[in-house]
Amino acid sequence: MSLTTTFADLCKSFAPDAFAINYTLAKNPEISSQEFESVKTIGAVLEKHGMDVIYEFCDLPTAFKSSAVKVDSPKGRLAILCEYDALPEVGHACGHSASGSMSVLAALTLHKMQQEGVAFNMDIDIIGTPDEEAMGCKVDMCNAGIFKEYDFAIMVHLDGEETRPNSQFLALDCFRAKYHGKPAHAAGEPWNGINAVNGVQLAIHAMDMMRQQVRPETRIGTWIIAGGTASNVIPAFGELEVTVRHTEREYLNGLSEQIKKIFEGAALCTGTTVDVEFYGNPYDDMNQNNRGTALIEEVMADMGLDFEPGPAALGGSSDIGNVSYQCAAFHPKLRLAGEPKVCHSKEFAAAMLEPTIEQTIIDGANIIGGTVLRLVENPEILEEIVAEFNSTK
Numbered sequence: 001m002s003l004t005t006t007f008a009d010l011c012k013s014f015a016p017d018a019f020a021i022n023y024t025l026a027k028n029p030e031i032s033s034q035e036f037e038s039v040k041t042i043g044a045v046l047e048k049h050g051m052d053v054i055y056e057f058c059d060l061p062t063a064f065k066s067s068a069v070k071v072d073s074p075k076g077r078l079a080i081l082c083e084y085d086a087l088p089e090v091g092h093a094c095g096h097s098a099s100g101s102m103s104v105l106a107a108l109t110l111h112k113m114q115q116e117g118v119a120f121n122m123d124i125d126i127i128g129t130p131d132e133e134a135m136g137c138k139v140d141m142c143n144a145g146i147f148k149e150y151d152f153a154i155m156v157h158l159d160g161e162e163t164r165p166n167s168q169f170l171a172l173d174c175f176r177a178k179y180h181g182k183p184a185h186a187a188g189e190p191w192n193g194i195n196a197v198n199g200v201q202l203a204i205h206a207m208d209m210m211r212q213q214v215r216p217e218t219r220i221g222t223w224i225i226a227g228g229t230a231s232n233v234i235p236a237f238g239e240l241e242v243t244v245r246h247t248e249r250e251y252l253n254g255l256s257e258q259i260k261k262i263f264e265g266a267a268l269c270t271g272t273t274v275d276v277e278f279y280g281n282p283y284d285d286m287n288q289n290n291r292g293t294a295l296i297e298e299v300m301a302d303m304g305l306d307f308e309p310g311p312a313a314l315g316g317s318s319d320i321g322n323v324s325y326q327c328a329a330f331h332p333k334l335r336l337a338g339e340p341k342v343c344h345s346k347e348f349a350a351a352m353l354e355p356t357i358e359q360t361i362i363d364g365a366n367i368i369g370g371t372v373l374r375l376v377e378n379p380e381i382l383e384e385i386v387a388e389f390n391s392t393k
Contacts, residue, residue, distance in 0.1 A: 003118065003373040004302070004366075010116075011109045011365055017045050018105035018365070019358050025097035026352035029086030032134035035062040038084045039128060042104055046126070049108050050115070057128065058141050064128035068107040069120045075379045076122040076386075078372055079147065079327075080107055081155035081320065083132050093349040094133065095158030095336075098357050102156050102364030109369055122376055125150075129319075136319035139281035147326035151386050152292070154371060155320070156364040159333040160341030160348060163307040165296035167331040170219060170245035171252045172283040172317035177203060177263045178275045183236040193234030194271050197227050200238040203266040207242065210258065217314065218255065219245040241279065245317055249284050283317045286331070287324035287392055292385045296332050299370040305363065306335075328389040330371075334364050 021041055030038050039062045043053040046066050057063040068080070082103035083096040092098075107126035114120055127146075131137040147153060157167070179200055184193025204222055211220060221243040228235030244259060246252040260276060267274040288311060300307045312333055323329040337356035341348045351357060375382045 003113070003377060004370045006113060006118070007109055007369040007373060008366055010112055011105060011362060011369065014049070014105055014108040014112070015358070015362055017048070017108065018101040018361050021045060021104060022097045022101040022352060022357060022361060025084055025100070026092050026349070029091035029097070031088055032085040032131035033062060033137070035085050035130050038062070039064055039130070042082070042084065042100065042128065045104060046107070049111065051107070051111055058144050058146055060130060060137050060140060062130040063137060066107070066126050067123070068111040068126055069114050069122070069124040071120050071123060074121065074123040076151045076375065076382045077149060078122055078124045078375065079150045079153040080124065080126045080368055080372070081153055081323075082126055082128045083155065084128065085131050085133050087133055087344060090344065090346055091349045092352045093344045093346065095343070095348065095352060096132070097352050098361050099155065099157050099364065101361050102368065105361060105365035106368035106372070109365065110372065120376055121379060124372060132319055134280060136281040136283055136322070138319035139283065139322045142322040142326055145326070147323050150327045151382060152375065153323055153327055153329040154368055156332050156334050156367050158360070159312070159335050160343055161335065162312070162333065163300065163305055163335045164312040164333045165300060165307065165309070166288070166293040166311040167286060167318070167333055168288070168311040168314050169283070169286040169321045170217070170247055170314060170317045171249040171285040171321065172243060172245045173252060173256045174241065174243045174279040175259060175263070176225070176277050176279045177240045177242070179238040179240070179267060179272045180274070181234070181236045181272045184234040186232045186234050190234060195234050196272050197235045197238040198270040199266045199272040199274060200224060200227065200240045202270055203240060203262050206262045206266060207259065210262065214255065215246065215251065217247040247285055247314065281319065283319050284321040284325055286311070286321045287329070287389070289328045289330070289385055289388050289392070291381070291388050292328050292330050295374060295381060295385070296330060296367065296371050299367055299374065303363065303366055303370065325393055328385045332367055334360060334367065336360060
């Protein structure tokens with residue numbers, strides 16, 4: 001019996017625990033960096049099955065780390081990443097309740113396989129990585145050099161339309177510009193005021209002009225956080241959030257410098273002052289690894305999954321991009337059952353409580369387990385993945 005067959009059979013015995021994690025998190029969503037009960041729920045299941053858990057890992061209050069498999073003289077170090085934060089208002093509309101449950105299910109099964117005598121040759125950890133949706137705590141872990149200790153990292157994310165062996169992400173920077181002016185009555189004495197929202201508006205117009213000359217892969221999003229309180233008051237304060245993305249970090253760095261100048265120029269032209277802060281962590285693009293992606297395609301094919309080859313088309317951004325520049329990292333996508341769904345929607349969140357999510361969780365765990373076990377059985381594949389990573393980083 002192959003290791004993947006053993007994994008698939010043993011996985012079923014731990015599935016109820018994984019389902020319980022998903023349903024608990026889906027019914028009690030906690031937003032980014034507030035996942036205190038979520039991490040307790042996950043940790044309790046890992047500890048129940050004999051896995052020691054390090055809480056507040058990397059000095060992050062809602063992060064954790066646990067060893068699934070530990071060996072002497074490992075031929076490689078593998079990490080299973082686990083996400084569990086939700087979104088404001090729409091809950092687990094990104095599916096992290098189920099995605100994290102897949103990672104836990106895979107870790108529990110691998111741990112049990114070693115307990116039952118399977119000879120492993122690699123260390124395998126599960127790392128709880130909170131706050132993917134807002135600040136990006138994987139970036140904090142990368143800044144601490146955590147993933148430089150690993151050769152390979154993997155997690156499975158849910159998708160509403162397709163299954164893919166890997167993802168493609170845009171590098172991301174986010175800014176908040178706070179404009180300050182002077183209040184006055186808009187009808188009685190407007191000449192005595194300085195309109196802070198004029199600074200916000202002019203910055204937006206300037207960025208819209210900037211769009212004409214940027215590369216087509218660039219994405220710029222804006223949100224007026226504060227735009228005054230009444231039409232008869234010259235607003236003394238206005239706040240703008242800007243998210244800028246591109247396929248390559250180096251090009252994005254240049255765009256970000258240009259946007260900073262736009263903020264300053266808009267203030268100069270409107271007589272306002274501006275304070276600019278970098279919001280959250282900078283996300284990197286995904287460093288693609290063709291050998292590892294091909295391996296995951298083999299796993300999906302053997303499982304009989306209907307999937308599209310290669311990484312998914314450009315879409316959003318994720319802090320796993322930063323991980324992919326410290327070790328070979330993979331972010332396969334698994335389609336939800338039923339009709340197509342839009343990620344970050346109420347319908348997507350509702351799917352976390354549908355009975356069909358249980359088979360999806362099992363499938364996700366088998367993608368992780370099948371990939372990891374192929375590396376265990378064929379260490380030379382990991383050597384090829386690492387060699388490609390070293391040639392591209």
